[in-house]
Amino acid sequence: LFSGSMEPAFHRGDLLFLTNRIEDPIRVGEIVVFRIEGREIPIVHRVLKIHEKQNGDIKFLTKGDNNAVDDRGLYKRGQHWLEKKDVVGRARGFVPYIGIVTILMNDYPKFKYAVLFLLGLFVLVHRE
Amino acid sequence: LRKNVEDFTGPRERSDLGFVTFDITADILNGKNGLCEYNVVFFLTCLHLQSIFDWNVKQLFLYLSAEYSTKNNALNQVVLWDKIMLRGDNPRLFLKDMKSKYFFFDDGNGLKGNRNVTLTLSWNVVPNAGILPLVTGSGHVSVPFPDTYETTKSY
Numbered sequence: 001l002f003s004g005s006m007e008p009a010f011h012r013g014d015l016l017f018l019t020n021r022i023e024d025p026i027r028v029g030e031i032v033v034f035r036i037e038g039r040e041i042p043i044v045h046r047v048l049k050i051h052e053k054q055n056g057d058i059k060f061l062t063k064g065d066n067n068a069v070d071d072r073g074l075y076k077r078g079q080h081w082l083e084k085k086d087v088v089g090r091a092r093g094f095v096p097y098i099g100i101v102t103i104l105m106n107d108y109p110k111f112k113y114a115v116l117f118l119l120g121l122f123v124l125v126h127r128e
Numbered sequence: 129l130r131k132n133v134e135d136f137t138g139p140r141e142r143s144d145l146g147f148v149t150f151d152i153t154a155d156i157l158n159g160k161n162g163l164c165e166y167n168v169v170f171f172l173t174c175l176h177l178q179s180i181f182d183w184n185v186k187q188l189f190l191y192l193s194a195e196y197s198t199k200n201n202a203l204n205q206v207v208l209w210d211k212i213m214l215r216g217d218n219p220r221l222f223l224k225d226m227k228s229k230y231f232f233f234d235d236g237n238g239l240k241g242n243r244n245v246t247l248t249l250s251w252n253v254v255p256n257a258g259i260l261p262l263v264t265g266s267g268h269v270s271v272p273f274p275d276t277y278e279t280t281k282s283y
Contacts, residue, residue, distance in 0.1 A: 027205060029189075029250055050203070092257055095257050
């Protein structure tokens with residue numbers, strides 16, 4: 001998890017467990033992971049509104065718990081809703097703070113080298 | 129209090145915008161579920177949620193959502209209000225005359241004359257670590273919208 005927009009439930013560095021069963025209906029209150037066209041980093045927010053047709057076509061709106069407004073401003077220009085195809089997964093569970101290591105390694109290359117160095121030491125020392 | 133207003137700027141076409149004022153009474157510590165009273169002008173829900181604030185519950189994400197069907201869409205769900213309740217917060221809610229936090233827009237004009245709009249209180253249990261279940265409380269309340277739009281501009 002990269003940002004604090006879902007605090008206090010989740011914090012930067014928490015590791016989420018996702019499922020992505022297409023048959024799972026999208027309903028309000030659920031936490032979905034979605035991607036916006038043209039953006040690399042997926043967003044993890046809660047479903048605020050859904051409008052679903054008889055045939056299963058659905059359009060929905062999301063919002064981060066910690067944000068004052070919904071995500072419409074984040075979507076692509078002219079895009080007002082998300083659709084099933086934008087969904088990458090559904091958050092079913094999580095473990096706190098584990099991912100902070102990968103985030104620190106990304107933000108601070110020296111930390112990454114330190115971790116790799118320590119790992120290397122660890123392997124050497126335990127080679128029996 | 130229910131009003132339906134025509135022609136409020138939305139994503140594209142004119143869509144119905146509903147106004148609902150509500151009270152919420154919920155007692156999260158005690159273990160009884162029940163619907164207490166329904167009044168035509170405003171509704172009062174008495175929800176006694178089970179004691180779920182155990183050692184692994186960090187917070188509850190509560191949300192009041194409206195669910196209904198329209199000609200345009202078989203299923204619509206709109207969150208009207210939400211609240212984060214941390215472990216340690218007062219588990220008894222006694223909120224009166226609440227206005228909805230989020231605009232209750234329909235996708236189209238399906239609120240007009242819709243007698244079957246149901247409000248439900250649900251919550252997402254956020255643990256310290258583990259599964260994230262979504263629970264719906266018992267005690268649905270029906271909010272029938274009038275057949276005509278409100279013409280006065282007093283929201």
